[in-house]
Amino acid sequence: MSLLLVFGTRPQIIKSVPVIRECLTRGLNLTTVNTGQHYDFEMSKVFIEQLSLPDPHFSLGVGSGSHAQQTAKIMTKIEKLVVELRPSVCVVPGDTNSAIGTALGAVKAKIPVAHLEAGLRSREEFMPEEINRRLIDHCSQVLFAPTKNAVTNLSSEGIERNKIFLTGDTMYDLFLSESSKILNAKLPEVPIKKGKYLVMTLHREQNTSTPETLREILSAIKEFGATTVFPIHPRTKNVLRKSGLLKATNHIENLILIDPLPYHSMMRLIKDSEFVITDSGGIQKEAFMAATPCLTLRESTEWVETIKLGANVLVSSVDCRSVVRVMKYLSSNRKNIIHRINRSGQPYGNGKAAKKVVDILQNRYSLPSHAQPG
Numbered sequence: 001m002s003l004l005l006v007f008g009t010r011p012q013i014i015k016s017v018p019v020i021r022e023c024l025t026r027g028l029n030l031t032t033v034n035t036g037q038h039y040d041f042e043m044s045k046v047f048i049e050q051l052s053l054p055d056p057h058f059s060l061g062v063g064s065g066s067h068a069q070q071t072a073k074i075m076t077k078i079e080k081l082v083v084e085l086r087p088s089v090c091v092v093p094g095d096t097n098s099a100i101g102t103a104l105g106a107v108k109a110k111i112p113v114a115h116l117e118a119g120l121r122s123r124e125e126f127m128p129e130e131i132n133r134r135l136i137d138h139c140s141q142v143l144f145a146p147t148k149n150a151v152t153n154l155s156s157e158g159i160e161r162n163k164i165f166l167t168g169d170t171m172y173d174l175f176l177s178e179s180s181k182i183l184n185a186k187l188p189e190v191p192i193k194k195g196k197y198l199v200m201t202l203h204r205e206q207n208t209s210t211p212e213t214l215r216e217i218l219s220a221i222k223e224f225g226a227t228t229v230f231p232i233h234p235r236t237k238n239v240l241r242k243s244g245l246l247k248a249t250n251h252i253e254n255l256i257l258i259d260p261l262p263y264h265s266m267m268r269l270i271k272d273s274e275f276v277i278t279d280s281g282g283i284q285k286e287a288f289m290a291a292t293p294c295l296t297l298r299e300s301t302e303w304v305e306t307i308k309l310g311a312n313v314l315v316s317s318v319d320c321r322s323v324v325r326v327m328k329y330l331s332s333n334r335k336n337i338i339h340r341i342n343r344s345g346q347p348y349g350n351g352k353a354a355k356k357v358v359d360i361l362q363n364r365y366s367l368p369s370h371a372q373p374g
Contacts, residue, residue, distance in 0.1 A: 001029060001088055001365075001366065001367055001368055002028075002029040002030070002031060002085070002087045002088055002367075003023060003028060003029065003030045003031070003087060003088065003089060003090075003091060003361065003367065004030075004031050004032075004033065004081075004082065004085060004087035004089070004090045004091065004106075004111075005019065005020065005023075005030060005031070005032050005033070005090075005091040005093075006032075006033040006034075006035060006078065006090065006091070006092060006098060006099075006102040007032075007033070007034060007035070007093060007094075007098060008034060008035030008036060008037030008060075008062065008074070008096060008097070008098030008099075009037050009094075009096050009098060010047050010260075011094060011096075011280075011282045012093045012094045012096060012098060012099070013047050013048060013051070013053075014047070014171055014174060014263060014282070015093040015094055015116060015117060015170050015171055016032075016091075016093050016116070016170070017051050017053060017170075017174050018170045018173035018174050018177070018353065018354035019091065019093075019116065019170060019354045019357055019358060020032065020053055021053075021354065022354040022355055022357070022358040023358060024054075026358065026362070026369040026370075027369050027370030028358070028362070028367055028368075028369060028370075029367070029368075031057045031058070031085060031087065032053075032054075032056045032057055032058075033056055033057065033058045033059075033060065033078075033081065033102075034056040034058070034059045034060070035060045035062045035074050035077070035078075035098040035101070035102070036059055036060055036061045036062045036063060037062055037063075037064075037070060037074070037096060037097055037098045046262050047262060047263055050262045050263060050264065051174075051178075051263060058081060060073075060074070060077045060078075060081075062074055062077070062098075067097055067128055070097040070098075070101065071097045071100055071101040071104075072101070073101070074097065074098055074101025074102060074105065075101045075102075075104050075105040075108075076105070077105075078090075078101060078102045078105030078106060079105040079106075079108065079109050082105065082106050082109045082111045083109050086111070087111060088112070088365040088366075088367060089111070089112045089113070089114050089141075089142070089361060089364075089365050090102065090103075090106040090111050090112070090113050090114070091114045091116055091361070092106075092113055092114065092115055092116065092136060092140070093116040093117060093170075094116070094117050094133075095117070095120070095129040095130075095132045095133035095136065096129070096132065097128075097132065099115075099132055099133075099136055100131075100132040100135055100136055103115070103135070103136045103139055103140065104135075104139065107139045107140075112141040112142065112365070113136070113139060113140040113141055113142070114140060114141065114142035114143075114144065114357075114361060115136050115137055115140040115142070115143050115144060116144050116170065116357065117144065117146055117169070117170075118133075118136070118137050118140065118143035118144055118145050118146075118150060118154060118164070119137065119143065119145040119146075119147075119149075119150025119151060119152075119153045119154040119164070120133055120146075120150055120153070120281075120302035120303075121133075121134075121153045121302055122298075122300045122301055122302040123300055124299065124300055128205075129281070129302075130302075133302075137154060137157070137159065138157070138159070140163070141163060142163060142165070142360065142361070142364065143159065143163050143164045143165065144165055144167045144353075144356075144357050144360075145164055145165065145166050145167065146167065146168060146169035146170075146348060146349070146353070147166075147169070147305060147347055147348065148166065148347075149304055149305065150166075151164055151166050165356070165357075165360055167349065167353045167356040167357050167360075168348055168349015168350060168351075168352065168353035168356065169285070169348035169349055169353055170353045170354050170357070171282070171285060171286065171289070171348070172289055172346070172348040172349055172351060172353065173349075173351050173352065173353050173354050174263075175267070175286070175289045175290075176351040177351070178263070178264060178267070181264045182264050182267045182268050182271065183268065185264035185265045185267070185268040186265055187265060187268060187269060187272070188229065188258050188261065188265070188269070190229060190256045190258065191227070191256075192227055192229060192256075194272045195272065195273070195274055196226070196227065196274060197226060197227040197228065197229055197273055197274060198221075198224075198226050198227070198228040198229070198273055198274055198275060198276070198277060198327075199228070199229050199230075199231075199269055199270055199273045199276045199277070199278075200221070200228050200229070200230045200276070200277040200278065201230075201231060201233070201276075201277075201278045201279070201280050201283050202214075202217070202230075202232075202233065202236050202278070202279055202297070203233040203235060203236055203279065203280065204279040204280075204297075204298070206279070206298070206318075207279050207297050207318060208233075208235065208236045208239045209239070211239075211243035211244075211245060213318050214239065214240065214243065214245055215245065216318055216319050216320045216323070217297065217318060217320075217323065218245065218248065218249065218252060218255070219320040220320045220323035220324045220327065221252060221254065221255050221277075222252045222254065222255070223320060223324050224324055224327045224328070225254055226254060226274065226327075226331075227254050227256065228254055228255050228256065228277075229256050229258060229269060229273075230255060230256060230257050230258065231258050231259065231260045231261050231266065231269075232257050232258070232259070232260070233260070237257075267286060267290060270283070270286060270287055270290050270292050271290040271291075271292060273292055274293075274330075274331060274334060275287075275292060275293040275294060275295060275327075275330045275331070275334065276292055276293070276294045276295065277294075277295045277297065277323075277327075278294065278295075278296060278297070279296065279297045279298050281301065281302055281303060284296055284301060284303050284306055284312055285303050285306065285348070287306075287311070287312070288303075288305075288306045288309075288311045288312065288341060289348070291338050291341045291342055292338075293311060293312075293313075293330045293333075293334055293337045293338070294306065294311060294312040294313070295312075295313055295315060295323070295326050295327060295330055296312055296313065296314050296315065297315050297318050297323070298314060298315075298316070299314065299316040300314065300316075301314060305347040305348075309340065309341065309344045309347070310337060310340045310341075311337060311340065311341045311344075313326050313329065313330065
């Protein structure tokens, strides 16, 4: 009578925190696993410690590799683990290689899979995360949809309605519960003023696989001229180094490269910025939660609510001219966009998604509590 919850990246940790806390509050028999998909393991450890989570019961040490290599390693290791533990259900957050590897490894061992953050669709056929999320949804027995749009996506693909549950988003749960810590979080020791700087994150292959695309983005940052803080992903840093562009960043006076930040500091950095530039799904959504405008360097997004509500603008053609044009739009319309976000209502729930998730799991799989819900 147990739950198995598996994560392997920092975004997955963030999605999982409220669920783990709810399980601990109720005294459920919960086992957590870190696949180690992110090779910057120490940074994941910082996230776990900062958010006051117990250390994972198992660490699989999968490390970096191609999509196929990572997925295969995770499938093999998870299969062995679930055969040994025989959990009642395996909870899989998000759409990473850890998520698809875990879902396939578990379901092939006849362990039910519950997908946390189900039903997202960007309509990009060969996007790795899109492939993962579609496959996970169609091999899961329980699907926790964060938004109404996600429910519609799942229903339209023929997934049985009794498997789908609209819960809200656990990342919004965490944002609300950590709001005071976010407001008081330590910012990086760099010369920035509230509302007078940008935050940029880049990690997707479409933006980092070629020096030409990176050069266009860096040119846009330089031309726009605003101080831009860039918590740089290890893979992006490696691409910049190999292409010779890392040295070139030293000559962009308004660009500040820093190491990735812990959750509270990153959220405050986003909240206090003028706007955000990103290709991350999670950052788009977190910017919305923080009422910060966002420029997304992608052709489409799974977080369509941010587009419909005017908080997020896609730049499908990543060239200097297009990026600068949208940057100017966000800067000149920032107050109106923030006002629109604040008046839009919250599409990601009421901050009680984790409670709904655990209620459903507990009822569906007859999981006994050893403590009263908080």
